[in-house]
Amino acid sequence: MKAYKWLLPAALLLVIAGSVVLYVDRQAQRAAAGPEEPPLLLPEGLPILSKPVELTFLTGKSATSGSNWDEILQWKQYAAATNMNVHFQLVPFESMGEERKLALATGSYPDGFYAARLTAAELMKYGKDGVFFRLNDWIPRYAPNFHKLLERYPELRQSLTMPDGGIYSIPSFYDPEFLSMLIGTPLWLNGAWLEALKLPEPQTTGELYAYLKAVKERDPNGNGVADEIPFGSLGISMFVHQLKGAWGLGNRGLAHPLVDVDESTGQLRFIPVDPKYKEVLEYVHTLYAEGLIEKDIFTIGSSEFYTKGAHNLYGAMVTPSPYTQMKQPGYIGAPALQGPHSDRLYSHVKAPLVHIGAFAITNKNKYPEATLRWIDYFFGDEGSKLFYMGVKGVSYEEAPDGSLRYTERILNHKDGLTIEQALTPYVTWLGGSYPGFVRLPMFQGSESYPASIEAARKVKPYAVKEIWPPFPYSPGSLGTEIASYASQMQAKFVTGEVPFSDWDKYVGSMRMIGLDKYMTMYEQAYGAYLTSKRGE
Numbered sequence: 434m435k436a437y438k439w440l441l442p443a444a445l446l447l448v449i450a451g452s453v454v455l456y457v458d459r460q461a462q463r464a465a466a467g468p469e470e471p472p473l474l475l476p477e478g479l480p481i482l483s484k485p486v487e488l489t490f491l492t493g494k495s496a497t498s499g500s501n502w503d504e505i506l507q508w509k510q511y512a513a514a515t516n517m518n519v520h521f522q523l524v525p526f527e528s529m530g531e532e533r534k535l536a537l538a539t540g541s542y543p544d545g546f547y548a549a550r551l552t553a554a555e556l557m558k559y560g561k562d563g564v565f566f567r568l569n570d571w572i573p574r575y576a577p578n579f580h581k582l583l584e585r586y587p588e589l590r591q592s593l594t595m596p597d598g599g600i601y602s603i604p605s606f607y608d609p610e611f612l613s614m615l616i617g618t619p620l621w622l623n624g625a626w627l628e629a630l631k632l633p634e635p636q637t638t639g640e641l642y643a644y645l646k647a648v649k650e651r652d653p654n655g656n657g658v659a660d661e662i663p664f665g666s667l668g669i670s671m672f673v674h675q676l677k678g679a680w681g682l683g684n685r686g687l688a689h690p691l692v693d694v695d696e697s698t699g700q701l702r703f704i705p706v707d708p709k710y711k712e713v714l715e716y717v718h719t720l721y722a723e724g725l726i727e728k729d730i731f732t733i734g735s736s737e738f739y740t741k742g743a744h745n746l747y748g749a750m751v752t753p754s755p756y757t758q759m760k761q762p763g764y765i766g767a768p769a770l771q772g773p774h775s776d777r778l779y780s781h782v783k784a785p786l787v788h789i790g791a792f793a794i795t796n797k798n799k800y801p802e803a804t805l806r807w808i809d810y811f812f813g814d815e816g817s818k819l820f821y822m823g824v825k826g827v828s829y830e831e832a833p834d835g836s837l838r839y840t841e842r843i844l845n846h847k848d849g850l851t852i853e854q855a856l857t858p859y860v861t862w863l864g865g866s867y868p869g870f871v872r873l874p875m876f877q878g879s880e881s882y883p884a885s886i887e888a889a890r891k892v893k894p895y896a897v898k899e900i901w902p903p904f905p906y907s908p909g910s911l912g913t914e915i916a917s918y919a920s921q922m923q924a925k926f927v928t929g930e931v932p933f934s935d936w937d938k939y940v941g942s943m944r945m946i947g948l949d950k951y952m953t954m955y956e957q958a959y960g961a962y963l964t965s966k967r968g969e
Contacts, residue, residue, distance in 0.1 A: 495864020766888020
């Protein structure tokens with residue numbers, strides 16, 4: 434036993450000595466290799482990554498935003514702050530649908546989709562297939578700002594959750610209390626011309642007709658030339674959406690432009706075949722036939738429209754802001770109009786969830802968690818300032834009370850640019866569809882200006898009370914065909930290419946396309962929405 438008592442400590446000494454030699458050797462190796470690199474994904478704050486990386490996003494672009502986002506000050510500043518250099522492959526919104534579908538179908542998609550207007554159907558299909566990352570478990574950890582929004586607005590989480598339980602996108606979401614933003618494009622009236630014509634603000638569709646007729650016939654600009662255009666906009670559907678509430682249509686908001694509820698029966702109603710919708714189109718046709726609507730309204734481009742507006746040629750228009758887009762301060766928002774059957778509903782109100790698929794991360798992205806943090810920054814206060822206002826001291830100023838204001842180089846540009854034109858080197862939110870949370874006071878776009886706030890105040894008592902969010906379902910090609918046919922026939926009835934005596938034939942054609950099946954699908958989606966809303 435005595436021998437064992439001596440051998441045990443000796444064995445331990447050998448082990449300890451070997452460990453010391455191994456430790457010293459490892460320390461020497463580390464010293465030779467230099468200091469350890471920090472982990473790539475940093476735990477919080479900025480920068481997000483410990484070394485620079487490159488990413489590419491397929492990105493929707495409006496006509497009013499810059500043509501090379503890599504050079505926009507907002508993104509240059511953010512790339513330097515995050516170590517994440519994003520290259521934006523810009524595609525005009527008019528072409529984005531086809532470009533997006535092609536990229537997904539062929540597998541040639543990039544690291545992410547930004548302002549690409551992904552549909553619920555695409556999120557469902559490609560989320561389930563693993564093309565888009567499922568964000569449910571990541572949001573609490575990597576997107577704390579967006580997570581707070583989901584906690585504050587449970588209906589937002591409900592709408593983003595696909596039927597398989599997955600959340601695959603970050604949306605464009607408007608503050609539900611920001612009514613002027615939910616309206617977006619009011620019906621504006623030329624206030625100076627109303628005064629010149631000695632007419633009150635029109636309160637009914639009949640009075641609107643009388644005002645537009647007076648603009649055409651009575652030379653309100655006083656130049657002795659019949660150059661006035663009674664009404665103009667980028668397309669006729671914007672005007673129809675403004676008017677249909679005067680016939681009680683669109684009572685669940687703009688997220689569902691084709692379907693609402695018939696209050697007399699409590700059943701879903703397909704608006705484009707309703708007799709009241711026919712009356713809306715007959716009214717618009719009368720205006721068009723009498724020259725009270727711009728003749729080229731179906732083909733006019735944004736540049737031509739803004740140029741005419743800047744020359745003060747319109748008596749009325751539907752646009753975000755004559756002031757910020759055309760430097761015309763004399764326009765006032767129209768009241769909610771009363772229709773021929775005493776309906777007075779203001780239905781031109783978007784759902785707060787405006788674009789369900791504003792942003793998504795693909796399985797080609799090597800840094801998905803970092804990318805989620807990258808987008809989440811813009812849902813917080815500092816990120817919102819950068820996104821909507823640009824760089825402090827360059828494009829905006831902050832007063833001691835915390836209020837924000839664009840700098841003089843934006844508000845009074847030396848070359849006479851409009852506010853939106855002056856903003857293009859600094860920010861990219863112009864034209865919409867971006868992922869983010871739009872709220873005051875961070876957002877200082879046209880919807881935050883006094884005229885827009887006042888326009889919203891006027892119509893608020895008549896605004897839609899129950900606004901449906903988008904339903905996460907897919908009517909597929911049938912839905913596309915139905916919507917396309919409704920749009921085509923809307924234009925043909927307005928121009929007179931198809932007479933209203935063919936209305937029943939049009940309704941029959943809609944049923945032949947598959948209207949009954951479409952409405953069955955809609956009823957199922959509505960039922961699922963109600964069930965989810967009740968928390969069942």
